[in-house]
Amino acid sequence: MFPMSLALLLSITKLLSFATAADVEAAGSSSVSRFVFNGFLGANLNLNGAGEILPSGLLQLTNNTHKQEVGHAFFPTPFLFLNSSLGEPSSFSTSFVFAIVPQYSDLSSEGIAFAVSPSVNLSAGLPSQHLGLFNLTSNGDASNHIVAVELDTTESKEYGDINDNHVGIDVNGLISVASMPASFAPNSTFDSRFENLSLISGEPMRIWAEYDAKNIQFNVTLAPLHVKKPSLPLLSSKVNLSSVLLRDMYVGFSSSTGHAAGSHYILGWSFALNGKAEELDPSQLPTLTITEEDPASAKKTKYWAILFPIAVVVLLVTISIIIVFVLSKRKRKYAEVIEEWEAEYGPHRFSYRTLYKATGGFSNDNILGNGGFGEVYKGLLSKSKQEIAVKRISHDSKQGMKEFGAEIASIGRLRHRNLVQLLGYCRRRGKLMLVYEFMPNGSLDKYIFGRVEQSLSWKQRFNIIKDIAAGLLYLHEEWEQVVLHRDIKASNVLIDAEFNGKLGDFGLARLHDRGETGETTRVMGTFGYLAPELSRTGKSTRSSDVYAFGAFLLEVACGKRPVELRGCGVELVLVDWVTEFLRRGELMEAMDRRLGEDFVLEEAEMVLRLGLICSHPVAEARPGMRQVAHYLQGEAPLPDMTPEDFPLFQSASIRNALVVGVSSSD
Numbered sequence: 001m002f003p004m005s006l007a008l009l010l011s012i013t014k015l016l017s018f019a020t021a022a023d024v025e026a027a028g029s030s031s032v033s034r035f036v037f038n039g040f041l042g043a044n045l046n047l048n049g050a051g052e053i054l055p056s057g058l059l060q061l062t063n064n065t066h067k068q069e070v071g072h073a074f075f076p077t078p079f080l081f082l083n084s085s086l087g088e089p090s091s092f093s094t095s096f097v098f099a100i101v102p103q104y105s106d107l108s109s110e111g112i113a114f115a116v117s118p119s120v121n122l123s124a125g126l127p128s129q130h131l132g133l134f135n136l137t138s139n140g141d142a143s144n145h146i147v148a149v150e151l152d153t154t155e156s157k158e159y160g161d162i163n164d165n166h167v168g169i170d171v172n173g174l175i176s177v178a179s180m181p182a183s184f185a186p187n188s189t190f191d192s193r194f195e196n197l198s199l200i201s202g203e204p205m206r207i208w209a210e211y212d213a214k215n216i217q218f219n220v221t222l223a224p225l226h227v228k229k230p231s232l233p234l235l236s237s238k239v240n241l242s243s244v245l246l247r248d249m250y251v252g253f254s255s256s257t258g259h260a261a262g263s264h265y266i267l268g269w270s271f272a273l274n275g276k277a278e279e280l281d282p283s284q285l286p287t288l289t290i291t292e293e294d295p296a297s298a299k300k301t302k303y304w305a306i307l308f309p310i311a312v313v314v315l316l317v318t319i320s321i322i323i324v325f326v327l328s329k330r331k332r333k334y335a336e337v338i339e340e341w342e343a344e345y346g347p348h349r350f351s352y353r354t355l356y357k358a359t360g361g362f363s364n365d366n367i368l369g370n371g372g373f374g375e376v377y378k379g380l381l382s383k384s385k386q387e388i389a390v391k392r393i394s395h396d397s398k399q400g401m402k403e404f405g406a407e408i409a410s411i412g413r414l415r416h417r418n419l420v421q422l423l424g425y426c427r428r429r430g431k432l433m434l435v436y437e438f439m440p441n442g443s444l445d446k447y448i449f450g451r452v453e454q455s456l457s458w459k460q461r462f463n464i465i466k467d468i469a470a471g472l473l474y475l476h477e478e479w480e481q482v483v484l485h486r487d488i489k490a491s492n493v494l495i496d497a498e499f500n501g502k503l504g505d506f507g508l509a510r511l512h513d514r515g516e517t518g519e520t521t522r523v524m525g526t527f528g529y530l531a532p533e534l535s536r537t538g539k540s541t542r543s544s545d546v547y548a549f550g551a552f553l554l555e556v557a558c559g560k561r562p563v564e565l566r567g568c569g570v571e572l573v574l575v576d577w578v579t580e581f582l583r584r585g586e587l588m589e590a591m592d593r594r595l596g597e598d599f600v601l602e603e604a605e606m607v608l609r610l611g612l613i614c615s616h617p618v619a620e621a622r623p624g625m626r627q628v629a630h631y632l633q634g635e636a637p638l639p640d641m642t643p644e645d646f647p648l649f650q651s652a653s654i655r656n657a658l659v660v661g662v663s664s665s666d
């Protein structure tokens with residue numbers, strides 16, 4: 001019964017939008033100067049990427065299941081934005097209705113931009129925070145000639161975003177010339193009070209963007225769909241576009257998703273050059289029938305309406321008593337805490353309830369492992385069916401909490417294919433939960449230390465080594481700040497479905513301005529991977545990370561832990577063990593026996609030697625990660641070295657460290 005009525009509704013909507021879709025008016029000689037689309041059925045638009053017109057007449061810019069996606073939709077013919085017989089560029093005005101429906105209700109999916117562009121081909125535009133408009137090289141370049149109004153739902157600090165829910169005017173780049181938190185003036189004829197709106201609420205909202213070229217005045221106004229245009233614009237800025245607008249410019253939309261997917265819709269759109277864009281009529285727009293819950297809840301309403309009023313009242317009273325009772329209990333069960341740093345950084349907050357359900361109530365059956373700070377659980381998000389790993393961290397001091405605040409802020413923004421991606425977090429009482437992408441093949445140590453049947457081939461090991469080098473290089477040198485990992489080891493390397501290596505557990509990472517060294521007085525890391533100077537200075541540096549990377553290289557090649565402790569004495573120090581083989585001229589004897597002869601001699605020898613070079617007891621003698629990456633890619637030969645370059649005093653310094661009492665976090 002209900003699918004039939006839906007189909008009927010759909011066809012009515014179809015008919016309606018067909019009648020009103022392409023109301024395009026020509027003016028002047030050849031160029032169209034205004035148009036209005038109340039729904040897009042039958043509209044002739046230039047669509048690219050994920051851009052698509054749905055049978056309901058909605059313009060869908062991105063698909064709600066695809067991450068890192070871009071979608072473009074442009075009016076197919078250009079407008080004359082610069083008429084040389086007039087002194088200034090054309091004024092323009094546009095109005096459109098949009099809706100952003102993220103895949104998870106509380107996880108942003110980047111945003112939408114209205115764009116004026118010299119080309120409809122923005123295929124060079126990147127997804128995620130680049131909104132499909134620019135890439136890393138073109139961003140900020142005056143030769144782009146792109147003006148945009150962005151509806152941005154993530155906070156990209158590198159582009160100076162004010163928050164994760166804002167409207168901005170962009171000229172040639174993503175650093176907005178003006179921006180404001182998404183809000184509107186509900187009673188603008190009487191007062192100038194603004195009320196906040198959430199762009200990712202899934203509710204249709206309307207934008208009016210108007211540019212007055214004579215007064216170089218750019219106004220942008222936002223309001224919920226059924227509110228008439230407030231007389232107070234959200235943004236009202238002087239922006240001189242005379243050097244930006246070219247003679248022929250296209251108008252349209254660009255949109256992107258990032259780490260979370262989402263649907264970006266345009267319901268209606270009007271535009272006018274040198275005039276006022278026609279007001280869209282909300283009653284003519286296609287309806288947003290995207291959530292499956294909608295028809296169900298409509299059915300429910302109907303059902304209730306049929307019931308006897310008295311029965312309803314009795315039932316409601318009973319229900320509300322139960323609900324109040326349950327809620328007050330639940331509230332205590334799921335209560336969360338919000339602190340200052342969260343308001344400031346606030347990325348991707350999951351509700352405790354979501355994670356509780358996803359992990360089966362943090363059941364022991366779902367424990368994947370125990371990290372340095374607490375347990376890691378496997379989880380399944382019930383709505384999206386996405387698998388996640390939840391790291392549950394206990395903290396008991398304010399000091400600890402500050403560290404984690406910094407961790408979330410930094411790692412939430414780190415993006416590299418060889419780093420385990422943080423999807424979000426949750427906080428409740430004494431627990432912090434970090435949500436990561438799930439790595440189906442677990443951690444590397446299980447494979448190389450023989451705890452699982454399957455060992456890894458040399459090819460897989462070498463690829464993983466190169467992956468981790470790339471991830472660490474990104475942390476050390478390619479991001480805007482130096483990030484020290486501080487705990488590189490095989491058990492912190494995770495393996496994805498294709499056996500790529502990803503560096504995980506940034507529990508110890510802290511941000512450092514490039515060039516400065518860490519200031520911590522507490523030595524962190526894992527015994528056996530700690531550079532000798534750490535026990536003296538207590539300061540982590542990029543060199544101490546390189547030392548740990550050296551230990552990692554050796555353990556992957558040799559299949560042995562860096563230090564094997566038995567009882568209270570040190571039995572085997574891997575660096576010294578390998579150095580001993582080097583001295584005897586039998587370096588390849590150090591290779592993991594399980595590999596047999598199945599390795600590429602040159603690669604294996606290079607990894608062993610590089611492991612020793614990185615494990616050099618003198619910090620200054622260790623290479624930087626860029627150099628290491630060059631060696632591994634075969635782009636530079638390893639420096640000549642003799643066994644004498646490797647003094648055999650590492651055992652001694654490791655024993656010292658043991659005596660001094662450096663704690664192990666593993």
Ligand SMILES: *[C@@H]1O[C@H](CO)[C@@H](O)[C@H](O)[C@H]1NC(C)=O
Binds near residue numbers: 063064
């Ligand atoms: C998104 O794409 C998938 C496959 O690529 C398709 O099955 C699905 O229907 C699309 N969703 C929407 C809302 O268009």
Ligand SMILES: *[C@@H]1O[C@H](CO)[C@@H](O)[C@H](O)[C@H]1NC(C)=O
Binds near residue numbers: 028084
């Ligand atoms: C340019 O502006 C002039 C003066 O308003 C007008 O007469 C002319 O038709 C315009 N040219 C075009 C191509 O629209």
Ligand SMILES: *[C@@H]1O[C@H](CO)[C@@H](O)[C@H](O)[C@H]1NC(C)=O
Binds near residue numbers: 124
């Ligand atoms: C769009 O531009 C890219 C280069 O940025 C080019 O490779 C591609 O062929 C162009 N596509 C069209 C349809 O013109």
Ligand SMILES: *[C@@H]1O[C@H](CO)[C@@H](O)[C@H](O)[C@H]1NC(C)=O
Binds near residue numbers: 125134136
């Ligand atoms: C960046 O975009 C510009 C044009 O928008 C294009 O010419 C250039 O090739 C792109 N660069 C990369 C690295 O894709």
Ligand SMILES: *[C@@H]1O[C@H](CO)[C@@H](O)[C@H](O)[C@H]1NC(C)=O
Binds near residue numbers: 187190191
């Ligand atoms: C708008 O402001 C006027 C004057 O302050 C007030 O009387 C009226 O109630 C306000 N309306 C709303 C909807 O807030």
Ligand SMILES: *[C@@H]1O[C@H](CO)[C@@H](O)[C@H](O)[C@H]1NC(C)=O
Binds near residue numbers: 163181196
């Ligand atoms: C509206 O949002 C801004 C920025 O997110 C915030 O500073 C402000 O307190 C919010 N106002 C209200 C009334 O919630």
Ligand SMILES: *[C@@H]1O[C@H](CO)[C@@H](O)[C@H](O)[C@H]1NC(C)=O
Binds near residue numbers: 211212217218236
């Ligand atoms: C822009 O907004 C200002 C008020 O901030 C108003 O005076 C002006 O008329 C508006 N201009 C346009 C083109 O809407």
Ligand SMILES: *[C@@H]1O[C@H](CO)[C@@H](O)[C@H](O)[C@H]1NC(C)=O
Binds near residue numbers: 216241242243
């Ligand atoms: C805008 O900039 C152009 C030069 O780029 C200048 O000639 C013009 O006077 C400026 N317009 C205003 C209103 O300042």
